[in-house]
Structure formats: C-alpha cells, structure tokens
Amino acid sequence: MxxxxxxxxxxxxxxxxxxxxxxxxxxxxxxxxxxxxxxxxxxxxxxxxxxxxxxxxxxxxxxxxxxxxxxxQGNFGISFRNGQEVLGLIAERFPATMELVLVATILSLLIGVPLGVLTAIHRGRWHSETLQFLSIVGVSLPSFVVGILLILVFSVTLGIMPAFGRGEVVQLGWWSTGLLTHSGRIALVLPAISLSLYQITLIMRLVRAEMMEVMRSDFIKFARARGVPRWRIQFRHALKNCLMPVITMTAMNVGALIAFALITETVFQWPGMGMLFIQAVTFIDIPVMSAYLCIISFIFVVLNTIVDITYALIDPRLRNATR
Amino acid sequence: MTQTPILDVKALRVEFPGRHGTVTALADVSFSIQPGEILGVVGESGAGKSMAGLAVQGLLEPPGRVSGGEVRLDGRRIDTLTDGEMEKVRGKEIGAIFQDPLTSLNPLFSVGQQLVETIRLHLGLDRKTARARAIALLTEVGIPAPDVRVDHYPHQFSGGMRQRVVIALALAARPKLIIADEPTTALDVSIQAQITALLRKLCDDHGTAVMLVTHDMGVIAETADRVAVMYAGRLVEVGPVAEVIANPQHPYTAGLMGSIPALGARVPMLTQIDGSMPRLDAIPAGCAFNPRCPKVMDRCRVERPELMPSGSGQSACWLKAMETTP
Structure with missing residues (x-):
C-alpha cells in the first residue's frame, strides 16, 4: 500500500x-x-x-x-495589471470557487446516486422512464441557459433569490466563506443548482448503467440465494461495485466543474477564480494566467491521486496487484 | 419411506411467457429427497435441471414463473410464498452452491464479511459469535488457517478453496436442503473429487438433503444415492444410482451411459445419441425423445408416457409399460 x-x-x-x-x-x-x-x-x-x-x-x-x-513556494510573481502578488489575488478568489464547486458536487452526488439506483431497479416503470427522459434534457441544456432561466424564474419573476453576487462572507483566516451567513447560503443556491444539473444527470445515468450491469452478475444471484434482503443487495452489494467509475467521474469532474464555473460565475457575477481568469485574459495578464493554469492542474493532479488511493481502499484486489 | 421428505416436488411446471407465446420450460416434474440423501439431477444443457433448482428456491428470472404443481420443504408449502417470505427460507433452510466459485462471491467483501452477513441475517447472532461461527465453518469445509483466511478477500483464494468458501456460505445457517448447481464443473478433476467428498461427508454428518445438479454422470456415480434424469423439461427416469447405471430403464439414460468412457474397459468406440435435444418451443408430440430413440414405436409418436414404476425405480417409457403390464 x-x-x-x-x-x-x-x-x-x-x-x-x-x-x-x-x-x-x-x-x-x-x-x-x-x-x-x-x-x-x-x-x-x-x-x-x-x-x-x-x-x-x-x-x-x-x-x-x-x-x-x-x-x-507559491510565488507566481506580480500581476501585470495591478501589480499585486498573483498568489494573493488567487487566494482571495479561490474560496468562492471552491465553495461553489464543492456544494455543486455534493448536491450532484446526493441527488444523482439515489436517482441512478432508483431508475435501475424500477426500470420500465413510468417514473423511472420519466426521469430517464428528463436526464437527457439535463445533459443537453448548456449551463449558461440553465443559469439565466433560474435567474429569470427565481430572481426576476418570483424575486425570492438574489440574481448575482455572493452575499455576506465571513473571514476564517485567509478563507472567506459564504456558508456561515444566511445571505451567503441563499446566494449559493442558484449557482450551485445550475452548475450541478449537468453532473446530476451524468452521475444518474452512469449509476443506472453500472447498476444494471452489476445486478446481472453471479454474486448478486448468489447473494439472493443466501437470503440477503433485496434492498441490502441493491444498496450494499451492488452499489459498492458501482462506486469505482462514479468516484473517478466525480473527481475528474471537480476539475471540469472548476472550468464550467467560469461560465456560471460570469452569469451569476460570482467573485471566483473564473472571473479573475477572464479578466486576466482580456488584459493579457500572463502571470495570473500561468498561475491559474498551475493551480487548476495541481487540483486535477491531487484529485487524480486521491482517486487512485481511494480505488485501493474500495477494491481489495488493487491493494496487492501493485506490489 | 415413512419419513416426511425434506423436499417434495409435485407436478412442477415452469413457464416463460414471451412474445411468440408461452414456452414451457419444465412440465410435470415430481421428485422428493429424504434427509441425508443426495439426489443427482442429470441431463444435457437446457434439459431444465438448473431451472428445477432455481424454481425450488424461488429464483426464476422474470418473466419465468412457476405455473403449476407444488413444492414442499419439510412438509411446508414454499412455492406460494412471497419473495419477502422466501428471503427467510433461502440461505436459512435452503443453502445454495453455484457453478462458478470465481464469480459467486462478491469481490469487494472479505469472505468473513459475507459469512457473518449470512449468519447474522438468519441466526440473529451478535457480531463476535457470528465471526466465531464463520471461522468454525471454514474449518469444517477444510480451509487451512481459518482464523487468518476469514479476513481474506475472494481473489486471494484458489478456485477449489473458493468453492469451499461457497459451501461454507451454503452451510452457514445449517439448512435442511442444499441445492448444488454444477458445484464441480468449473474445477479441475482432483479438486472435483475433494469437493464431492466434502459434500458427501457434510450430508452424512448433518443429515442434510442435497439436490446435486450436474451433467457429469461420473460425479453422480460417486456422490449421489438416487438419480433423476431429465430430458426436454421432463423427468424420464428416477432410480437408485447403482441400478440406473447398471441397468438403465429409459433408452435416453441408456444412451447417456453408453457415452461415458469407463476406465480400464476396452470399448472400441463410445456410442453417441444421434441428433440433439429439441428446442423447448418445438417439442415433438408424444414422447419428447422419440425422434432420437433407437427403439421408437408408433405409440411413442402420439401419446406421451408418464413416469411409471420400472425396474427398481421409475421411468417414462412405453417400452417398460409393455413389459410390466403384459
């Protein structure tokens, strides 16, 4: 190990x-x-x-x-545009993006995985087929359209959600969080939904396909022959065998979400790294761009490594195979 | 036979409704197994022998369903139970052994976890007692160093050892009946002998009844007490193993015996049964075996023979009917 x-x-x-x-x-x-x-x-x-x-x-x-x-050492030089430390600029924006991405990821797992299991075991029933159809809509809607629609409905027409910004934030050391204030949490809802919608449908379809595959395997049938109750087979024996690809995709997609966040952040005027990057591009602010590149890659690499290690934790066969 | 049989199957019928009409996979299957007895069920692929085992356990894949007859376990009718009620029967009263030990264990749980799960589900023991019992079971099925092996994962066991684990799982709640579907087919010959010997021993020690489904007459000859021969979804012969092998009553059984090489016997050419078993949706009228039967008569093409006493067992053949009722 x-x-x-x-x-x-x-x-x-x-x-x-x-x-x-x-x-x-x-x-x-x-x-x-x-x-x-x-x-x-x-x-x-x-x-x-x-x-x-x-x-x-x-x-x-x-x-x-x-x-x-x-x-x-975290020294990416000085921004061409305003002469500030690049790292400081990014550190200031980083928490906003990460909170958005994390909430969207948790949301997509919490909704996507159960929906996937549900549509797999109730295959052919009307509610499962309806969800399946809606998921195609979810996959094909671009996130900026979703964002604009959400703003139109909940902010403009109903007026119950803020249309832009992050609300009040609280400083915890260098990390500024919007999760501790009411306005911060409210402000997070619409961007997180618009960012996670695509992920929810993706995870749901992946879990569904994997579940249907695993449920056909011999060890599931043998578990039934041992008298293991149906729900326990589905949520313990089968789901655990589906988790590998779900973990891979979720972790890979945290990276993709940071990239997508660029669009969501623009639509919702969310003060995150995506906005910073767009400003840097318009001003050809090279230190900021290359620092952004390095940090995003760093996040990707860290996630990948965590995924590999998690694999070994879930699947005992990988623990020895690498010796 | 004054005792209640452990398993008593009467006129079992299994159907698969499909787009082109309903296919009958099993018809009129009746047999029983006494405590401590091993009943071998033989036949070609597709004869319905595995299907019979699954039907008894209530594990038919939909749309397949039991459409007639009855199944009694120790006197209690189980074919009418709901799936939820069957969950308490499967594993507890009926243990199962599957063909391929490589795929019948969940790769992501240690054998101990799977044993403890089964034991706790059916016996309601606490974790510690269940684990002790798991180790005892592994010892019983002949796994060396069971207190270490209990925490190993399926991929760390060889095929034969895995089948022993599967047997331990089948035994976990001391079932009255074990249904073993081709338990030795995926194993090599020396391991086969060990596994059949183990089954025999467990059966003798605990009085467990075993339904041993296989296509291998050799395994049947070594292990079973009685044998039931299936052809195209029906029983064609039932009788004591030695009798059936020495003196087969049905021409199909005779054909099966003729196709087995005997060690040391000088047979220039093994006989084979010409043709192949009919598809289940195209079973000929009369006796299903009539197109391949070397002793076919006119009556066989029109009227279907039922199982009737013949020799020291039963067979479904008009030839024997003529002999017994002259």
Whole structure:
C-alpha cells in the first residue's frame, strides 16, 4: 500500500513538472515580458536593467528551474495589471470557487446516486422512464441557459433569490466563506443548482448503467440465494461495485466543474477564480494566467491521486496487484 | 419411506411467457429427497435441471414463473410464498452452491464479511459469535488457517478453496436442503473429487438433503444415492444410482451411459445419441425423445408416457409399460 502511494505521488510530481514547463513557456512565447511591463518613456538602459533584474538573461534551464522553485513556494510573481502578488489575488478568489464547486458536487452526488439506483431497479416503470427522459434534457441544456432561466424564474419573476453576487462572507483566516451567513447560503443556491444539473444527470445515468450491469452478475444471484434482503443487495452489494467509475467521474469532474464555473460565475457575477481568469485574459495578464493554469492542474493532479488511493481502499484486489 | 421428505416436488411446471407465446420450460416434474440423501439431477444443457433448482428456491428470472404443481420443504408449502417470505427460507433452510466459485462471491467483501452477513441475517447472532461461527465453518469445509483466511478477500483464494468458501456460505445457517448447481464443473478433476467428498461427508454428518445438479454422470456415480434424469423439461427416469447405471430403464439414460468412457474397459468406440435435444418451443408430440430413440414405436409418436414404476425405480417409457403390464 505504501509503495503504491509513493508511486502515485512520484507520478503526480512528474505531471506537475510538465505542467509547470507549459506554464513557463507561455511567458516565452507570449511576447517579451519587458515590452509588456515598461512604458513608452523608458530608455534602453531601463529595459536592460529590468531584463537583468528579472533574470531573463540567464539560460532557459536556469529560468525554468527558478520558475518551478518559486511556483512550488507559491510565488507566481506580480500581476501585470495591478501589480499585486498573483498568489494573493488567487487566494482571495479561490474560496468562492471552491465553495461553489464543492456544494455543486455534493448536491450532484446526493441527488444523482439515489436517482441512478432508483431508475435501475424500477426500470420500465413510468417514473423511472420519466426521469430517464428528463436526464437527457439535463445533459443537453448548456449551463449558461440553465443559469439565466433560474435567474429569470427565481430572481426576476418570483424575486425570492438574489440574481448575482455572493452575499455576506465571513473571514476564517485567509478563507472567506459564504456558508456561515444566511445571505451567503441563499446566494449559493442558484449557482450551485445550475452548475450541478449537468453532473446530476451524468452521475444518474452512469449509476443506472453500472447498476444494471452489476445486478446481472453471479454474486448478486448468489447473494439472493443466501437470503440477503433485496434492498441490502441493491444498496450494499451492488452499489459498492458501482462506486469505482462514479468516484473517478466525480473527481475528474471537480476539475471540469472548476472550468464550467467560469461560465456560471460570469452569469451569476460570482467573485471566483473564473472571473479573475477572464479578466486576466482580456488584459493579457500572463502571470495570473500561468498561475491559474498551475493551480487548476495541481487540483486535477491531487484529485487524480486521491482517486487512485481511494480505488485501493474500495477494491481489495488493487491493494496487492501493485506490489 | 415413512419419513416426511425434506423436499417434495409435485407436478412442477415452469413457464416463460414471451412474445411468440408461452414456452414451457419444465412440465410435470415430481421428485422428493429424504434427509441425508443426495439426489443427482442429470441431463444435457437446457434439459431444465438448473431451472428445477432455481424454481425450488424461488429464483426464476422474470418473466419465468412457476405455473403449476407444488413444492414442499419439510412438509411446508414454499412455492406460494412471497419473495419477502422466501428471503427467510433461502440461505436459512435452503443453502445454495453455484457453478462458478470465481464469480459467486462478491469481490469487494472479505469472505468473513459475507459469512457473518449470512449468519447474522438468519441466526440473529451478535457480531463476535457470528465471526466465531464463520471461522468454525471454514474449518469444517477444510480451509487451512481459518482464523487468518476469514479476513481474506475472494481473489486471494484458489478456485477449489473458493468453492469451499461457497459451501461454507451454503452451510452457514445449517439448512435442511442444499441445492448444488454444477458445484464441480468449473474445477479441475482432483479438486472435483475433494469437493464431492466434502459434500458427501457434510450430508452424512448433518443429515442434510442435497439436490446435486450436474451433467457429469461420473460425479453422480460417486456422490449421489438416487438419480433423476431429465430430458426436454421432463423427468424420464428416477432410480437408485447403482441400478440406473447398471441397468438403465429409459433408452435416453441408456444412451447417456453408453457415452461415458469407463476406465480400464476396452470399448472400441463410445456410442453417441444421434441428433440433439429439441428446442423447448418445438417439442415433438408424444414422447419428447422419440425422434432420437433407437427403439421408437408408433405409440411413442402420439401419446406421451408418464413416469411409471420400472425396474427398481421409475421411468417414462412405453417400452417398460409393455413389459410390466403384459
């Protein structure tokens, strides 16, 4: 088990080095940083001095190593746009996005998994077929349409939900949370629903397909022959065998959700990383963009590693296979 | 036979309603098993032998259903019970052994967890007592170091050991009846002998009745007390094993025996039964075996023979009817 974890971690580090290399390349290909930083009045001397102080005269490898070492310590440089620490900028926005994504993920699991089991075991009944049909609608609706519709119905027409923003937030150290205030929680509802709708339908359809597959297997029939009650077979014996792909997809999708959050954040004016990134793109704010790239990749890699380790926890066959 | 049989099946009929009409998978199947007795059920694939086992356990896949006859377990009628009531019978009063030990255990739970689950469901013991019993069961079925093995997962056992675990699961609540569906087919020959010997021993020790479903006459010959031969969803012969092997009453049974190689016997060529078993939706009129029967008579093509006393058992053949009622 320990060997397995160490292997996964080494793997993760390798991936991060490659990502950092790509993020570093953005600096090199997206024009001369010196040109982007200086104004028209500066002399060649100023430029040379700036070039020297930025370390741009060093070799490519030296610069890459320096970038990696700095990035590993959380130092992504200074925003071109407003001269603030990039890490600080992101840290400020990070909690908003993560809270949104986490709530959406929990929502999609809490609703998607039971619905999937239900539609699998009541296959052919009208309520199961209706859910199945609605899930196709859910999969095909783009999230910005869902967001706008939700705003139209609940904020504009009914007027019971805020249309934008995060409500009041409470600071817990560097983490600002909207979960502890009433207005913060209310503000989270619509964006979380619009972000999770697609995930709910995806998880529901995945669980349904897996359940139907597993329920046909011999060990389920044998469990029935042992006299295990039906509900226990469905929710214990069968569901556990379905969890592997669900965990993979959920974890992969946390990454995808952060990406989708870009759209949801724009629709709901949610002050998260997605909004920050869009602003960075419009201003060609390269340090912010490359930091965003690194951090998102970092989240992906961490999730992947956690998924691999969770696999081994769920499936005893993988624990020994990796020795 | 003055005792109540453990399993008493009378005129059992199983049907599968389908788009092109109803297919009758089992018809007029009657047999009984006494305490401590092993009844072998043989036949070709598709003859309905596994179906009979599933029907007794109430495990037919819908739309299949029992449409006639009755099943009594220790005198109590069980074919009319609801699925919820059958859950208390399955595992507790009827133990099951499946064909493939590699797929009949849930890969994500340790064998101990699966044993403890079964024991607690049926006997209502606390966790600690149930675990002790699980270890005792593993010892009984001959698994070495059971106190260590109890926490292992199915993939850590070999095929033969896994089948022993499956047998332990079948025995978990000391059932009166065990239905073993091809318990040795997926195992290699030396393990087969161990498993059949184990079944025999458990049957003798506890007076458990066993319904042993297999296509392997060799297993039947070694293990069973009586044998029931099935063909196209019906019983064609029932009798004591030694009698049926030495002196088969039905031409189909005779054909089956003729196709088994005997060790040491000099047989130039094994006989085979020409043709194949009819599909269940195209069973010929009269005796279902008549198109393949070497001794077919006119009567066989028109009238279906019922099981009737013949030799020291029963067989469903007009030939014997003529002999016994001259």
């Amino acid at each position: 320990l060997v397995f974890i160490i292997k996964r971690l080494l793997n993760a580090v390798m991936v991060m080095l490659v990502v950092a290399f790509l993020a570093f390349l953005i600096f090199r290909v997206a024009g001369d940083p010196v040109e982007l930083m200086v104004n028209e009045m500066s002399t060649q001397d100023d430029r040379d001095r700036l070039r020297e102080s930025l370390g741009l005269n060093d070799s490519f490898i030296t610069q890459y190593v320096r970038f990696v070492v700095n990035a590993a």
